[in-house]
Amino acid sequence: MAHVMSTGSGVALDLIRSGAATTRAALIEHLGWSRITLARRLDELLTAEIIVVSGQADSGGGRPAESFAIKRDAGILFSVDIGGSHTRVAITDLVSTILIEDEADIGLWEGPDAVFTWASQVFDYLLRQLGKTRGDVRGIGVGVPGPVDVATGRLASPQIDAQWNDVLVKDYFPAEFTAIFAVDRDVNVMAVAESRLGWPESRDIVVLKLGLGIGCSFVLDGRVYRGARGGAGDFSHSFRFGAAPCTCGRAGCLEAVASGYAISRELNSRGYRIRTSGDIVALARVGSPDVEGLLSAAGAEIGTALVDVVGLLNPAVVVIGGILSEAGDPLMSSIRDALLSGVRAFSGTGLVVAPSRIGNKVGVLGASLIAQDALFDADRISHLTRTV
Ligand SMILES: [Zn+2]
Structure with a gap:
């Protein structure tokens, strides 16, 4: 990973995404940047169509302040939540809104070939329902039923079922996908959603x-x-x-x-x-x-x-x-x-x-969140959008 760009646009994006700071004043307070630096970084994010001006938050009596938000419809994400006997899939926007979903009694013991073949076919069907194409998919988040080496995205070995040893999820999707893959153990994916959305x-x-x-x-x-x-x-x-x-x-x-x-x-x-x-x-x-x-x-x-x-x-x-x-x-x-x-x-x-607090959609929401984390990784965004 490249070194952290502490004044890159990705750092501002993190605050906007989490809701910790969504106005210029709040961002400056959190980041300690000059107005000019912040204006440049926000321009980079706006030009790249990663964020939009989401509204005018009334700053309390004086001038209303602009606020910023992720451009939620700038692409879609695939979410897969694989369980022991049941798997759910969903397509979400870039802020975890579920657009369409499906599920089946297929899981761990059927092995990765069966699970991902099923998931790929369902995704193609769901894309058609939404009038979208594979090219609209920006990220693919997957919760798998065993430990994952987070550095490589490859499942660790040994798994409970040897069919999953050393699996690289990307290998099971058509090569034409240029989307970012994010893979973690199912219960970790669930914990991400419980922590951010539930509690x-x-x-x-x-x-x-x-x-x-x-x-x-x-x-x-x-x-x-x-x-x-x-x-x-x-x-x-x-x-x-x-x-x-x-x-x-x-x-x-x-x-x-x-x-x-x-x-x-x-x-x-x-x-x-x-x-x-x-x-x-x-x-x-x-x-x-x-x-x-x-x-x-x-x-x-x-x-x-x-x-x-x-x-x-x-x-x-x-x-x-x-x-x-x-x-x-x-x-x-x-x-x-x-x-x-x-x-x-x-x-x-x-x-x-x-x-x-979330119920049975927690796995697909968590998978969407880990895909967003990979897509909007601060260093990645800082390098991608940097103009000066
Ligand atoms: Zn045991």
Whole structure:
């Protein structure tokens, strides 16, 4: 990466994008630049059609001040949210407005060939519906079900399913795409959306994704924490108890005793036919005592395992998302009860344990956000638009 241009247009764009400063006065206050420098950088962004004058914010009695915003319709973004058994895709504008979307019961175990072939076909169909072409696509954001080396965008190895080892998502899209690719682990992508769109008032958040598997992501001081190799948040393979086999090849992990996999394995052994986490939620909604008992027990295990996470990180919010969370109580209440009764009074004070504020679009919204982050990267924009 080129060195940071601290007086480049990209730095001003960051403030405009986040909403931290959208007028000339606010930008100067944040940046400490001269009026002339700021005027030049804003001109660069306006000329490149990255921002627009969005309105006249009344500065309070005196002259109304111009404000600036991203030019939201200067292109579109593809979002892909791949889960264990379910994948959602969406096309958004450049500020996360979903324009059109689709979903299917296809995921991790079908492998990257099947998932991306399906996604590419659906995107071509959705583009036609919108009257757009592949040339309008500026960025492609993808949440994948395993750790990603963020520096290269390549999935790390080994993955839970070897089909995903070392996958480079770009290889699965037609070569004619010149869009920027942004790829991260599904639960990190979800955490980006929860943090910025769901819980903007909180800087420290733990996000769980409960589906067939159990994903976990940490937002620390406003940023997703990925660890040295992209593997932070490996909560699902913390040891709990027993000899139940786990997807990771070991036994007794949290995922082996309290995940959608564990619940579906148990239900199938009792004669049910469960394939996806959505199947479990459907059973819970019709009040099956079998599934309620299993969800309650799983919630207690997850809540107990979260006690150490909360003790170590002291988050303000624990967000419980993912398809399985749509089952509501008793899963949610048993997670909350086990967690709050297990944590020390200090970490439990003011701790919020809540479902997602965004719901089932969180993954595609997060994927749109990581694509925007790549597209509007400050250094990239500074170099791209620089006139002097
Ligand atoms: Zn495991």
